[in-house]
Amino acid sequence: MSSLAWHFLAARNGVPVYRDGAPAIAGEWQTYDGPIVLCQRGLHASPRAIDALKYAPSSWASLCEIGGRVVHDTDKIVCSRRKTMWIADATDVLWLSARLSALDVLHLWDAPQIVRDFLETGDDTLRAAARAATWDTAGPAARSAAWDTESHNQRLEGLLMELAP
Secondary structure (H helix, E strand, C coil): CCEEEEEEEECCCCCCCCCCCCCCCCEEECCCCCCCCCCECEEEEEECCHHHHHHCCCCCEEEEEEEEEEEEECEEEEEEEHHHHHHHHCHHHHHHHHHHHHHHHHCCCCCCHHHHHHHHCHHHHHHHHHHHHHHHCCCCCHHHHCCCHHHHHHHHHHHCCCCCC
């Protein structure tokens, strides 16, 4: 039996690669024949895109079919077979998703105007100042709340799916 999962690939010279440095190719099955151990051995992925981001070495996103021997943890999977269905540079989608999630929780704190302006417009010239102002003024609840709900994961996955060929 197989199921779908998210995986973010590494990048070398702007090209998506697997952790072993081999070029990532959509439609290709990878197999791992040894014992699978979470975080150590096997082919990894996450059932939710928002969880896969915790382990992302770059912004190259892929949706994968997983199968074979599978071990599940709360936010990740290790398996013996993984097929990369498609690969896309998700940089812009990740920034958009982060801004939309932050806007969802903006009511939790008195955000400086520079932060509001950046989140509402995405104007990259405001990013550094908005980041500095956020870390200086937002409490821990406001900084982490944007990633705490399933609705934010669903929005992220919807945006990522728009990248699929």
